[in-house]
Amino acid sequence: MFEMVRSSMTLFFQGRLFAEPGKVYRQTAIGAVATAVILVVIGKLGLSLAVAAAAAGFIGGALQPYLFKDLRYR
Template identity: 55%
Template sequence: MFEMVRNSIGLFFSGKLFAEPARAYTQLAIGILFAALCFILAARVAGLPYWASAAVAGFFGGALQPRLFRDLRYR
């Protein structure tokens, strides 16, 4: 199991994991920006402490990833 994870990480950083790397990086950036926006909104608007804002942002950002990566093709 660890060998598979290590191999996937190596392929990711060498740019050989996805058939369309630019699209994968775009989707990843969208997820990061969404999580950052959730963090800012939870901290500023809702007034939550930073640790709770991070938990909320992590939950919503993580929930969005399967939707963003749904149509990605791997090599």
């Protein structure tokens, strides 16, 4: 199990895990920006930073499978 994780991380950092690395970076950036926007909006609504961060993290994490559904691996 740990060998698989180590191998995947090595391939990722070498840029050989995904068939289209540019698409991975774009989808990751979209998810990060969406999470940041959600954090700011919830924070502006007057909720505490901890609640805003938890909600934004949950929503942003739930968004990742949708963003990554079409990625192809090598």
